Amino acid sequence: MSTVSPETADQHLSADTPTTTWQRLSARIIWVDLAISVLSVLPAAVAIWVFDIDATGGQIWPLIGLAVLGVLGAVFDMVRWTFTRFRISPGYVELKTGVLLRQHRSIQRDRVRSVDVEAKLRHRMAKMRVVNIGAGQQSAAGESALSLDALSADDALSLQDDLLNGAAAPAEDPRLAPDPDQDGLPSPQRPDADTDAQNDDDQTAVAPPREPIRVFARFEPRWFIYNMFNIWAYVLALGLLWGGLWLLNTVGIDLYGFVVGLLDWESIGWVGTVLIALVAVGALGAVGLGIYYFTENWNFELARVPSGKGTMLRTRKGLLTTREINRDENRIRGAQISEPVLWRWMGASDTSVITTGLDEWSMSEPAAILPRGPVHRAKEVAGQVLGAPENPFHAHLNPHPRRALRRRLWWATALALGIGGVLTWLALIDVVPYTTIWAAAAFWPMSLLAAVIAYRALGHTLTDRYVITRSGLLNRATTVLQRSAVSTIVISESLLQRRLNLRTVSTMTAAGGGGYDTPDIDRQQSVEFAVQAAPGLLDPFLVPDK
Amino acid sequence: MLCRSGFYAGKMNETALQATPSDSRVISGHDSSQSARSDLSALSLRPPAHRVERRAVGWWMLQSVVLSVPILAAAIVAYVLWEAARPWLVLAIVAASLLLIVGVAVEPLMRYRVHRWETTPEAVYARSGWLVREWRAAPLSRVQTVDALRGPLEQLLGLSTLRVTTASSYGAIDIGGLDQKTAARLAEDLTEITQQTPGDAT
Structure with a gap:
């Protein structure tokens, strides 16, 4: 392995003459690491020398722990930098890393599906970027994207251009001037939608991808309200409280005592105490999530940008940590909007694209194209992204037969009876008191209500391009999937479904979640639906009805 | 077989034309559309041609x-x-x-009684299950791998399972209980066909 000086790594990676020497990551990592070491030692040093806190006392240990962790992390990072080399050759992206366990990973360039750029605050202050190169790996296979942590910002951008645009030579083209219709709120009619998608092809022969062809959505400050209410609010609040308690404790303020002295808890009783605690903690968490929404989605922009192979759907966002995610539009097979049941009244919805080559389970949720927001905007944007002349998310969905409701009511009742049975049995053998059986009685109407909600969520239809299906209790998901993307079609029928003359049709696809169910269609219509969902596939297996 | 699929193909075109967004009757609600049903509703799926081994x-x-x-x-x-x-x-x-x-x-x-299978030059079609019945069909143009698998019990009885996978993680079709020779031959034939069929890379 040849040793390359850090200067070489800082040279630009030109698009038409790919460098084939092994390179190092940006040498600025060393400086960042040194700065982090100093910063992490600082609190302990200040505490000992400025505030004269006894270094053997218990209070100082967390600070010393922080210092040790910070310095160790920085040292490991420097070691990692020393032993890491990467190479971008015409055919491959290669990365060698590791001290004891040497790893050599390579990705064929024509298999590169995504090149995402990310920067934490420390990267941004040092003008560095982390480049994650994905090759459509299956998360189940334990593969992960190849991550270059970190390159200088310029190198990262030119590497991204290089990988996404292939060998396309950079050229100026007046046609790539920014679209005047970029106000972020395009009219819902959008007659240009289809022409957009078609014109993209000839535009993409020319390279520089920085200017968007079309901007679909921008940061919406008002959407914070949709992002405040979430079960994570409690996790966040408890973390904040624990951290606050500990921090204030080290400087001698007793937060616990303060809260105890705030109200007369004796007279409120434990039920009131629990309620107040739930509300207060929940409110704290909700505020935290609201702030998190701003830091995470600041400067959010969803845009279509040209690339060497076609067009890409690009997301940029972040206040402290910035992220840029690019998705190849040739691989988009549909979109999904899901509405969580508890927040449906306010219209909260999550929007994602159904595409191949993205890791569905990744923490950064690359398939999500919008933050949680109002469902009418989600439908608009998702429809524009798909580019169909008529927005498939506005299509009228056919309701499912009433027997589908009966099936759900049966299951709800059976579940309540099952729970009641188990509780009765447990009460009989003196494991739980008899009063708990009432829990099953209370559960029954709730499960019946859930059955009705689940039934009302059902719907399906077909357009000339898409299979559209909606279902789900906790998350009502509307899925729009290209009919041509359906690879396997599955019709299934359980015992109860057979009695009720119902069937479930599943359309399996290589993209997104792998398969999408349309539960409880009338038996006869299930055949029609399946036949049309996957054009031509079932034709040879059909016979006239007897 | 051929004759039947030809007969059907003609009808397919008509119904495909009807399946535009503006015309949602094609598969609309069971209660409302008795009169407006397309020709498709007169058809049902036939069982696949072959049984598995006794x-x-x-x-x-x-x-x-x-x-x-x-x-x-x-x-x-x-x-x-x-x-x-x-x-x-x-x-x-x-x-x-x-x-x-x-x-x-x-x-x-x-x-x-339920398990049946069939392969055509275009598709694999199988029915399986007992409490939950399943009809699965995949076009050969989407097939990625075709394997004949043998577990220890199958070895004992001279049986084999044909596994056909597509790019979808849920799209695999397993046909169990085939004769070992049949399964091996099928795997070979299907692999050959899939290599000749222009696939779409996904």
Whole structure:
């Protein structure tokens, strides 16, 4: 392995003459690491020398722990930098890393599906970027994207251009001037939608991808309200409280005592105490999530940008940590909007694209194209992204037969009876008191209500391009999937479904979640639906009805 | 077969034309559209052409035995050794016995009636299941791999499972209970066809 000086790594990676020497990551990592070491030692040093806190006392240990962790992390990072080399050759992206366990990973360039750029605050202050190169790996296979942590910002951008645009030579083209219709709120009619998608092809022969062809959505400050209410609010609040308690404790303020002295808890009783605690903690968490929404989605922009192979759907966002995610539009097979049941009244919805080559389970949720927001905007944007002349998310969905409701009511009742049975049995053998059986009685109407909600969520239809299906209790998901993307079609029928003359049709696809169910269609219509969902596939297996 | 698919193809075109967004009748609600039904509604899926081997019944029986006998044995041993828990263990023994009886006497026969398969130059089509029936069809143009698999019990009976996978993680079609020679030949033939069929890279 040849040793390359850090200067070489800082040279630009030109698009038409790919460098084939092994390179190092940006040498600025060393400086960042040194700065982090100093910063992490600082609190302990200040505490000992400025505030004269006894270094053997218990209070100082967390600070010393922080210092040790910070310095160790920085040292490991420097070691990692020393032993890491990467190479971008015409055919491959290669990365060698590791001290004891040497790893050599390579990705064929024509298999590169995504090149995402990310920067934490420390990267941004040092003008560095982390480049994650994905090759459509299956998360189940334990593969992960190849991550270059970190390159200088310029190198990262030119590497991204290089990988996404292939060998396309950079050229100026007046046609790539920014679209005047970029106000972020395009009219819902959008007659240009289809022409957009078609014109993209000839535009993409020319390279520089920085200017968007079309901007679909921008940061919406008002959407914070949709992002405040979430079960994570409690996790966040408890973390904040624990951290606050500990921090204030080290400087001698007793937060616990303060809260105890705030109200007369004796007279409120434990039920009131629990309620107040739930509300207060929940409110704290909700505020935290609201702030998190701003830091995470600041400067959010969803845009279509040209690339060497076609067009890409690009997301940029972040206040402290910035992220840029690019998705190849040739691989988009549909979109999904899901509405969580508890927040449906306010219209909260999550929007994602159904595409191949993205890791569905990744923490950064690359398939999500919008933050949680109002469902009418989600439908608009998702429809524009798909580019169909008529927005498939506005299509009228056919309701499912009433027997589908009966099936759900049966299951709800059976579940309540099952729970009641188990509780009765447990009460009989003196494991739980008899009063708990009432829990099953209370559960029954709730499960019946859930059955009705689940039934009302059902719907399906077909357009000339898409299979559209909606279902789900906790998350009502509307899925729009290209009919041509359906690879396997599955019709299934359980015992109860057979009695009720119902069937479930599943359309399996290589993209997104792998398969999408349309539960409880009338038996006869299930055949029609399946036949049309996957054009031509079932034709040879059909016979006239007897 | 060919004749039938030709006959149908003509009708398909008509109905495909009707399936525009503006015309949602094509598969609209059961109650509203009795009169406006398309020709498709006069059709139903026929079962795939071939049954699996008779020996498959034995295979499914053996599978149930291998699954439930250890549970039953464990429950009986516990019943003998652990006096205090006998009221609970009676339940376990009854449940395990039921599982065994149903698994040996009912499930294999029901499966033998349901399980069928068929391959054409364009597609693989199979029906399976007993409590939940499943019809699965995949076009060969989307098929990624075709393998003939043999578990230890299948080896014993000279059987084999044909596994056809597509790019979808849920799209695989398993056809169990085939004769080993049949499965091997099918795997070879289908692999050849899939290599000739222009696939779409996904």
